[in-house]
Every structure is written in structure tokens, then in C-alpha cells.
Amino acid sequence: MRMVKAIILISALFALLLTVTGCTPKQPEAASVITFENGTYTPKNTSIKLGQTVTFVNKSNTDMWPASNIHPTHGIYPEFDPKKAVGPGKSWSFTFTKAGIWKFHDHLNPEITGTITVH
Ligand SMILES: [Cu+2]
Numbered sequence: 001m002r003m004v005k006a007i008i009l010i011s012a013l014f015a016l017l018l019t020v021t022g023c024t025p026k027q028p029e030a031a032s033v034i035t036f037e038n039g040t041y042t043p044k045n046t047s048i049k050l051g052q053t054v055t056f057v058n059k060s061n062t063d064m065w066p067a068s069n070i071h072p073t074h075g076i077y078p079e080f081d082p083k084k085a086v087g088p089g090k091s092w093s094f095t096f097t098k099a100g101i102w103k104f105h106d107h108l109n110p111e112i113t114g115t116i117t118v119h
Helices: 003-022
Strands: 031-036 039-043 046-048 052-060 067-070 091-093 100-106 109-118
Touching: 031 046, 031 067
Parallel strands: 031 052, 046 109
Antiparallel strands: 031 039, 052 091, 067 100, 100 109
């Protein structure tokens, strides 16, 4: 009898566990955020999954222009380029549809760089 009680208890715990995990909605892949502030992109190196979106947020008081290397033509990943400056307080999002290690720079200050690894 004690065995039966133990089995019932374990089954109940299992059911509870399944309910708890089953209730947790599957979170969509959180978009990565890279901020531009104090003359740098943070984080400098980001790793994301294929199809994920990265949002560049300009928290500085000057324009930013994150773009694919190589400056000035941005030919390595031409779509990874807002094609214009992004003002203070504004943001620009880009969805990476190509796997690879994508280096970028600030088109207005090409010495400011970063890397986004898409896998
Ligand atoms: Cu450039």
C-alpha cells in the first residue's frame, strides 16, 4: 500500500512538473541590442543565431552609421548597411540571413568597430 502511495505521489509530481513546463510559453529568440555610446558599440562582439535581428540603438548625442566592412563600400555584406546616418535617440534593426563572422564599423568613424557572429 505504501508503494502505491509512493507511485501516486511521484506521478502527481511528474504531472505537476509537466504542467509547469507546459505552461511556459516558448520564448521567441530575443533580439540582440547593440548600443552606440561614448564612441563605441557595446557589446563589441555579439553572437546570434541565423535569422535573428540585431537592433543598433544610438544612445550618443551624435549620428551613428553601423555598416558592414569594408569601409567605404561595405561590400562584404552590402545589405548590412542602413545607407544613411542614424540620429541620436534613434535605432536601426537588421535581420541576419547569412551565417558568418560579420565585421562592422561606424561609417562616420571607421575606427569604431565590432563583430557579429551569425551561426
Ligand atoms: Cu563605411
